[in-house]
Amino acid sequence: MTNNPFPLSRDELLTAYRTMRTIRDFEERLHVEFAKGDIPGFVHLYAGEEACATGIMMHLTDIDRIASTHRGHGHCIAKGVDVHEMMGEIYGKATGCCRGKGGSMHIADLSKGMMGANGILGAGAPLICGAGLAAKFRGDGGVGLTFFGDGAANQGTVLESMNLAAIWNLPVVFVVENNGYAESTSVEYATAVDSYVDRAAGFGLPGVTVDGTDFFAVYEAAGEIVKRAREGGGPALLECKTVRFFGHFEGDAQTYKAKGENEHNRAHRDCLKLFGARVTAAGIVADADLALIDREVAALIDDAVDTAKGAPLPGARELTTDVYVAY
Amino acid sequence: MARMISYKQAINEALDLEMRRDPTVILLGEDIVGGAGAPGEMDAWGGVLGVTKGLHAKHGNRLMDTPLSESAYIGAAIGAAACGMRPVAELMFLDFMGVCFDQIFNQAAKFKYMFGGKAKTPVVIRAMVGAGFRAAAQHSQMLTPLFTHIPGLKVVCPSNAYDAKGLLIQAIRDDDPVIFCEHKALYGSEADVPEESYAIPFGEANIARDGKDVTLVGYGLTVPRALSAADTLARSGVSAEVIDLRTLSPIDWDTVIESVENTGRLVVVDEANPRCSIATDVVAHVTQHAFGALKAAPQMVTAPHTPVPFSPALEDLYIPSAEAIVAAVHKTTGPVKSAA
Ligand SMILES: Cc1ncc(C[n+]2csc(CCOP(=O)(O)OP(=O)(O)O)c2C)c(N)n1
Numbered sequence: 122m123t124n125n126p127f128p129l130s131r132d133e134l135l136t137a138y139r140t141m142r143t144i145r146d147f148e149e150r151l152h153v154e155f156a157k158g159d160i161p162g163f164v165h166l167y168a169g170e171e172a173c174a175t176g177i178m179m180h181l182t183d184i185d186r187i188a189s190t191h192r193g194h195g196h197c198i199a200k201g202v203d204v205h206e207m208m209g210e211i212y213g214k215a216t217g218c219c220r221g222k223g224g225s226m227h228i229a230d231l232s233k234g235m236m237g238a239n240g241i242l243g244a245g246a247p248l249i250c251g252a253g254l255a256a257k258f259r260g261d262g263g264v265g266l267t268f269f270g271d272g273a274a275n276q277g278t279v280l281e282s283m284n285l286a287a288i289w290n291l292p293v294v295f296v297v298e299n300n301g302y303a304e305s306t307s308v309e310y311a312t313a314v315d316s317y318v319d320r321a322a323g324f325g326l327p328g329v330t331v332d333g334t335d336f337f338a339v340y341e342a343a344g345e346i347v348k349r350a351r352e353g354g355g356p357a358l359l360e361c362k363t364v365r366f367f368g369h370f371e372g373d374a375q376t377y378k379a380k381g382e383n384e385h386n387r388a389h390r391d392c393l394k395l396f397g398a399r400v401t402a403a404g405i406v407a408d409a410d411l412a413l414i415d416r417e418v419a420a421l422i423d424d425a426v427d428t429a430k431g432a433p434l435p436g437a438r439e440l441t442t443d444v445y446v447a448y
Numbered sequence: 449m450a451r452m453i454s455y456k457q458a459i460n461e462a463l464d465l466e467m468r469r470d471p472t473v474i475l476l477g478e479d480i481v482g483g484a485g486a487p488g489e490m491d492a493w494g495g496v497l498g499v500t501k502g503l504h505a506k507h508g509n510r511l512m513d514t515p516l517s518e519s520a521y522i523g524a525a526i527g528a529a530a531c532g533m534r535p536v537a538e539l540m541f542l543d544f545m546g547v548c549f550d551q552i553f554n555q556a557a558k559f560k561y562m563f564g565g566k567a568k569t570p571v572v573i574r575a576m577v578g579a580g581f582r583a584a585a586q587h588s589q590m591l592t593p594l595f596t597h598i599p600g601l602k603v604v605c606p607s608n609a610y611d612a613k614g615l616l617i618q619a620i621r622d623d624d625p626v627i628f629c630e631h632k633a634l635y636g637s638e639a640d641v642p643e644e645s646y647a648i649p650f651g652e653a654n655i656a657r658d659g660k661d662v663t664l665v666g667y668g669l670t671v672p673r674a675l676s677a678a679d680t681l682a683r684s685g686v687s688a689e690v691i692d693l694r695t696l697s698p699i700d701w702d703t704v705i706e707s708v709e710n711t712g713r714l715v716v717v718d719e720a721n722p723r724c725s726i727a728t729d730v731v732a733h734v735t736q737h738a739f740g741a742l743k744a745a746p747q748m749v750t751a752p753h754t755p756v757p758f759s760p761a762l763e764d765l766y767i768p769s770a771e772a773i774v775a776a777v778h779k780t781t782g783p784v785k786s787a788a
């Protein structure tokens with residue numbers, strides 16, 4: 122038997138790969154379906170960033186809460202939200218996880234600790250402080266993680282929340298997914314410091330920057346930070362430097378990117394390829410194992426899309442339900 | 449010769465003309481140029497839906513892309529306005545107001561009064577409003593009543609390209625803070641728009657269609673909806689007058705009252721939620737001041753008391769439709785015989 126040089130078992134490695142592949146296929150497929158005009162509204166794809174969500178979420182269980190962003194599909198899948206229900210939601214169908222009322226930008230599944238994708242930048246940070254506070258009062262050992270981009274990192278809500286989490290020693294993790302762009306604007310233009318870790322330091326928070334295309338780097342850094350928060354060691358920041366393969370949203374011509382940038386990223390910074398190469402080179406996983414997962418995931422996504430397309434629309438009554446618990 | 453341009457182009461033109469005329473006019477907003485610091489093209493976006501596209505080439509660094517920090521940059525626009533500039537800040541979606549509201553309603557709106565009349569704050573905050581884009585609960589609201597509630601703010605919402613240009617020019621020249629609401633579903637709608645500069649005064653409603661049996665009052669997207677309802681009504685022999693409020697604060701009460709005095713019936717169409725809305729405001733005012741002229745209870749056609757749903761199946765039911773307007777008119781006229 123080959124020695125396993127990784128901090129994960131073979132099964133865990135296969136799970137990680139399956140999660141990343143599911144996110145990738147989900148997003149690639151949405152890109153195609155959107156172009157056909159079948160998907161309503163704004164869709165922000167997570168392709169390229171899969172290792173961030175996956176490497177982090179493998180340290181969490183359903184008692185742990187996450188607050189996501191407009192680019193939330195990957196967070197949802199990695200946190201265990203049902204792919205069929207997500208697809209139904211994105212198509213605006215009654216079978217969606219929010220019964221078609223929320224759409225891509227508002228997918229939520231509280232039973233999985235997924236407190237919602239969010240259309241408002243920086244809105245998740247205060248909410249996750251609340252999740253951390255609730256976990257502390259309940260004493261259940263749960264942690265809260267809020268995700269935000271390099272752009273949303275400049276929202277006052279994020280900065281206020283770091284201070285709040287620090288003074289109350291909340292079990293909260295701030296995750297910056299730094300993909301270099303906020304819409305078309307570069308992080309170099311919009312953010313004065315070179316590293317978000319420097320900024321966290323200003324609030325008394327420890328932090329670490331990792332290569333977000335390297336699953337293992339994310340996994341190891343997140344493991345330490347989450348463990349520390351869970352054990353009462355307090356909040357921290359994790360910056361994942363990553364890449365977004367598609368435009369800001371579907372329909373973005375991406376002229377602000379360098380020529381060949383997407384191709385370069387797909388060739389050299391594809392977290393799935395990098396992961397596959399490492400685990401197969403180590404002899405822990407065979408190409409055939411990965412190929413089997415690829416086929417299973419492809420079938421899952423096909424079925425999710427077909428099911429969503431065939432699902433019923435919400436009935437007119439739904440328009441006025443769910444506004445209050447009681448009224 | 450008609451010069452047909454879109455609502456979106458009309459806004460771009462108004463900004464361009466005012467920037468040429470007045471060097472104190474500057475533009476701030478997220479991606480209003482686009483590509484800042486990025487390796488590809490500058491002016492990559494020109495705003496999220498391309499409204500400010502091309503202005504950077506003409507006015508250079510008088511357009512400033514901002515970080516995603518609405519409190520800071522909207523507040524900075526307000527502060528600069530109090531110091532002699534005429535900033536036009538773009539908030540992208542009016543829903544994002546939640547992030548920066550203090551700077552607007554506790555700061556900009558109150559300087560003039562709190563400081564005993566000494567300050568002025570000629571800032572314009574442009575933002576998209578309205579449903580119909582499948583953009584869901586946080587990118588589709590019609591929040592106009594939040595702003596009309598606040599003394600010190602002016603609130604504008606054009607329904608067509610001609611008005612968009614003239615009202616934005618007026619907004620920039622105006623010495624008070626203006627919330628300029630652009631209906632995203634109207635960006636593509638075209639009208640005959642003169643090339644030269646013109647300002648449409650605030651507080652002057654437009655009679656979009658003359659009629660004698662019922663007064664339909666709306667603003668933004670509800671104006672084309674009311675006009676289409678008026679077409680339908682005409683076929684059944686009901687003559688509807690359509691009033692486009694154009695500005696919600698100040699609001700042209702005289703034109704509304706005068707019309708109701710002629711028609712005796714009022715239907716107000718508002719895409720905002722129904723409680724404490726523009727619709728309730730107009731109905732209350734007319735009921736108080738022209739009660740004797742009313743032949744039937746005024747009607748309101750509004751969005752329901754719910755957030756904006758995502759699913760097209762539900763969103764289409766959310767926005768006041770021409771059919772709902774026709775039905776409301778029928779409530780004021782009683783059953784009408786078809787003129788067929
Ligand atoms: C308060 C607020 N301001 C602006 C927007 C519009 N907006 C949506 S996503 C986005 C860019 C976000 O960039 P970043 O935080 O880096 O995340 P990324 O899209 O790169 O994942 C902007 C400006 C918004 N949704 N909410």
Ligand SMILES: [Mg+2]
Nearest residue numbers: 270271302303
């Ligand atoms: Mg980003």
